[in-house]
Amino acid sequence: GVLVSLCIYGVLQERLMTIPYGGGSGDDSPPPEFFRSSIFLVLMNRLVTVSVSATGIFLTGERFSPKGTPLELYAMIAFGNLVTTVCQYEVLKYLSFAASTLAKCAKIIPVMCWGRLILNKRYSAADFVSAFVVTAGCFIFFVDSLLPRGQLHQLALGVVIMVVYLGFDGFTSTFQQMLYRRYSTSILNQIFFTTCFSSCMSTAWLLTTDQVPGVIQFIKVHPECVQDIFTLSVSSAVSQFAISYTIFCFGAVTLASVMTFRQFISVVISCFLFGSPLTLAQWFGVCLVL
Numbered sequence: 001g002v003l004v005s006l007c008i009y010g011v012l013q014e015r016l017m018t019i020p021y022g023g024g025s026g027d028d029s030p031p032p033e034f035f036r037s038s039i040f041l042v043l044m045n046r047l048v049t050v051s052v053s054a055t056g057i058f059l060t061g062e063r064f065s066p067k068g069t070p071l072e073l074y075a076m077i078a079f080g081n082l083v084t085t086v087c088q089y090e091v092l093k094y095l096s097f098a099a100s101t102l103a104k105c106a107k108i109i110p111v112m113c114w115g116r117l118i119l120n121k122r123y124s125a126a127d128f129v130s131a132f133v134v135t136a137g138c139f140i141f142f143v144d145s146l147l148p149r150g151q152l153h154q155l156a157l158g159v160v161i162m163v164v165y166l167g168f169d170g171f172t173s174t175f176q177q178m179l180y181r182r183y184s185t186s187i188l189n190q191i192f193f194t195t196c197f198s199s200c201m202s203t204a205w206l207l208t209t210d211q212v213p214g215v216i217q218f219i220k221v222h223p224e225c226v227q228d229i230f231t232l233s234v235s236s237a238v239s240q241f242a243i244s245y246t247i248f249c250f251g252a253v254t255l256a257s258v259m260t261f262r263q264f265i266s267v268v269i270s271c272f273l274f275g276s277p278l279t280l281a282q283w284f285g286v287c288l289v290l
């Protein structure tokens with residue numbers, strides 16, 4: 001579930017953020033234009049997830065209840081998840097999809113650090129060796145992909161966004177695991193309350209930055225993007241359930257390992273679909289991660 005949903009999500013994410021709409025051969029074809037509102041995509045993702053989780057709660061006969069879980073804890077998860085999702089979209093403006101995707105594999109070490117701080121977990125030397133080998137592969141791939149581009153300001157912004165992503169993503173999954181251990185909230189209720197907070201935050205962000213008119217105008221000019229946004233949102237909702245179930249049953253570090261393999265698959269799919277060949281050094285980094 002994690003692999004399939006997030007691979008579809010990754011392909012559509014790259015399509016929406018890195019390939020312009022329009023620019024056809026006809027005289028009446030609109031000029032090429034990039035979709036720029038990351039927070040609108042996040043809001044659409046969350047609204048679909050809220051709808052699906054609410055339907056699931058209704059159909060299973062559960063109650064809409066946090067069952068003793070303080071609502072501010074859901075708000076903390078929602079905020080962390082919101083930041084990481086926005087970073088996923090924004091980093092594509094500065095780094096290639098392959099570089100940004102494989103860089104996410106370095107999340108294993110932040111997850112282990114957060115696990116030590118929040119859950120007081122201990123890891124073996126073999127765990128740390130594996131984590132550092134994966135991170136080394138990410139570093140080799142990342143550096144080799146950055147060297148030819150030479151735009152230092154753009155690269156620096158991309159690196160900063162990735163650092164923010166790794167920190168918040170590691171915190172979010174570990175904090176979710178802590179909630180599952182300490183409280184009895186079901187997966188459906190946890191997803192529902194978290195995405196409700198995330199939807200409110202996304203809406204406030206969208207309205208205060210005055211992005212709505214630009215998004216409406218873009219959809220009017222390029223209506224073909226609606227199908228991509230809808231499919232992206234559905235795959236995001238499916239991934240939320242698969243990710244939450246994995247954390248609930250197996251923990252945050254296991255999820256980080258599954259996500260690492262997903263990054264590898266996504267890079268290969270991206271190279272095949274969008275014609276972005278890898279260098280020998282990048283393939284070496286990919287193999288280290290795998």
